[in-house]
Amino acid sequence: MFDNLTERLSKTLRNLRGQGRLTEQNIKDTLREVRMALLEADVALPVVREFIDRVRERAVGQEVLQSLTPGQALVKVVNDELVQMMGEHNDDLNLKTAPPAVILMAGLQGSGKTTSTAKLARWLKERRKKSVLVVSCDVYRPAAIEQLQTLAGEVGAEFYPSSSDQDPVEIARSAVEHGRRHGIDVVIVDTAGRLHIDDAMMDEIRRVHEAISPIETLFVVDSMTGQDAANTAKAFDQALPLTGVILTKADGDARGGAALSIRAITGKPIKFLGVGEKTAALEPFYPDRVASRILGMGDVLxxxxxxxxxxxxxxxxxxxxxxxxxxxxxxxxxxxxxxxxxxxxxxxxxxxxxxxxxxxxxxxxxxxxxxxxxxxxxxxxxxxxxxxxxxxxxxxxxxxxxxxxxxxxxxxxxxxxxxxxxxxxxxxxxxxxxxxxxxxxxxxxxxxxxxx
CATH class of the missing domain: 1.10.260.30 (Signal recognition particle, SRP54 subunit, M-domain)
Structure with a gap:
């Protein structure tokens, strides 16, 4: 994950660690390399500019220049600012409501919504000991409903049946009502995606949202699309009140541009990372741990x-x-x-x-x-x-x-x-x-x- 960015930043910052003294010139040279590394990682340009400005401001101040180990201090500044860029702390799912807590999954076609729905159901069952009902409102994509039914069986979640001739709003409303009657803790609603953002899609998902009033509206996006992921999330957020993001295919993302851009561009927290195809491959997103991994310091915790x-x-x-x-x-x-x-x-x-x-x-x-x-x-x-x-x-x-x-x-x-x-x-x-x-x-x- 983020291999290219990790290799580039680690090499750049490693050269500083052994230096007993930092000057404005070698700080300038280092930040130039960091800037190039972030741009090559497909981090959005405004985000890179703001990040470099913040690091430079702290780096040329007393905080680093008067440090006993200035090279290490600059590495810490870069680490702290990466954490700040990605959101400082893990934003947990909000399930504090009368059951069922409803989670609406949104995103473009191919982003991994249906798989992420199953992964999230498994995570909630195993980590939170919640009963989970999943339902598909995707009446357009062939076999989308059957796919979710199969995955629900795999993760042990209850599946609410639906068919392609039903109205998505009615499917969602009926599933939530079923969850309420049967004492289900969480209902996850998988919605239809499109190849691109269009008015019909946005209108439909807005109507589904109004009908079920979800406590969490999660935007599922492919991390390998880089800064485009952040821009797509921003467009969705303007039409729908998103509460967070699930970043899929992070295990195959050697760059890291999406993870570093989304929070800064949308203001919405990344809540989970999809790190593989298996249903267990979902991790809560901890900015401090991801920053540590990006800088080659691992994630021992x-x-x-x-x-x-x-x-x-x-x-x-x-x-x-x-x-x-x-x-x-x-x-x-x-x-x-x-x-x-x-x-x-x-x-x-x-x-x-x-x-x-x-x-x-x-x-x-x-x-x-x-x-x-x-x-x-x-x-x-x-x-x-x-x-x-x-x-x-x-x-x-x-x-x-x-x-x-x-x-x-x-x-x-x-x-x-x-x-x-x-x-x-x-x-x-x-x-x-x-x-x-x-x-x-x-x-x-x-x-x-x-x-x-």
């Missing part, structure tokens, strides 16, 4: 929260106890670790949140492929229980059988076993001297045993 939610604590405790008793780390344990890593978004998801990853050579980043994790699990699945517990018995003929069973090559099996051996050694160090000893042994390098 987000990583810890994700681990708390997704890692199986019982399995982790069993593994720790096993190692403590001096038992060997085997391929069953290795497979479990790989599956847990996949559950946390794979290697690319982890790297995005780890500090310092922006400084890795591009050649290393290019080798990170989450499909490798799937391949490794398939290889281990093709082994017998005895082979997983006693990897030493896996010799030539067994390796050929495992490769054939997993649809891979013998070289792939050899590579996995080598990575497993390296991970086994690392786990042995942990059991003898704890995490601190292992980290000292790594000396700042990425651990071996990872699939790249």
């Amino acid at each position: 987000g990583l810890v929260e994700e681990a708390e939610r997704k890692l199986d604590k019982d399995k982790a405790a069993r593994l720790a106890n096993k190692l403590k008793k001096g038992k060997r780390f085997d391929l069953e344990d290795f497979r479990e670790q790989l599956q847990q890593m996949m559950g946390m978004g794979g290697l690319s998801g982890l790297m995005d949140k780890l500090p310092g990853m922006a400084e890795l050579p591009q050649a290393v980043k290019n080798q990170v492929d989450d499909r490798e994790l799937v391949r490794m699990v398939a290889i281990i699945d093709s082994m017998t229980p005895g082979e997983r517990r006693h990897p030493d018995i896996i010799k030539g003929s067994r390796r050929r059988r495992i490769a054939a069973g997993s649809g891979t090559r013998v070289q792939d099996v050899n590579k996995l076993l080598k990575q497993f051996t390296q991970m086994q050694k690392m786990m042995k160090k942990m059991s003898k001297g704890g995490m601190a000893k292992m980290m000292r042994g790594l000396k700042g390098r990425l651990p071996t045993g990872l699939p790249f």
Whole structure:
């Protein structure tokens, strides 16, 4: 996420960190580079100008020039202003109303409204423990209603049926009434999109809004459209009282222009980021964490929260106890670790949140492929229980059988076993001297045993 911007800004600001003294000239040179980085990221020009002016004002003042570590102080100023640009804090969903709380989803066709509706339903069920009803008012796009019905089943939300011959206003009104009668906590209304903003579309969504009076009206927009996303959001806001934005496809957005422009142009907060195709791939938007990731400083807090939610604590405790008793780390344990890593978004998801990853050579980043994790699990699945517990018995003929069973090559099996051996050694160090000893042994390098 935001790879190009992260790489450019990290490189620019890294040059300042070691400087004992800042002058107006090197501040000027740095801000020129920051300005170019933001423009290349497709951040709107007025937003860039205002950002640079604010940073310059603070940078040439006493705050930075009299600092004991002025290079670090300037990095902090840039970080603070990025946070300010994106909205300072997370704007939570407002559900404080007599149930059902109604959420209206708006946006152009192809922005990911229907998928985001399902993702939001899942998020509300899992994180807020709410009962959720979803309904589609999209009577124009073929199979839109069926798509939402399928996704609702996947996330465990109740689906209110509708058909293409019904009036969207009546569909929405009936769904909200159904939610009220059956004690549903939240009703999410998915509306029709268009390829562009037109009068008919705006008139219809205004009528739906008037009929159901939603407490939240969320604009769903594709982050990869850059500053156009902010301009489209502004046009919608003039026709509809938006309360926030869901920025989709952020995992594929190497630039970051939409995330940095929307709040400044529309005044509306980004409430969620869509970070993948799966229904679990929705994150609340925290400006401070996103700014930290943009500057290559990772998002350790987000990583810890994700681990708390997704890692199986019982399995982790069993593994720790096993190692403590001096038992060997085997391929069953290795497979479990790989599956847990996949559950946390794979290697690319982890790297995005780890500090310092922006400084890795591009050649290393290019080798990170989450499909490798799937391949490794398939290889281990093709082994017998005895082979997983006693990897030493896996010799030539067994390796050929495992490769054939997993649809891979013998070289792939050899590579996995080598990575497993390296991970086994690392786990042995942990059991003898704890995490601190292992980290000292790594000396700042990425651990071996990872699939790249």
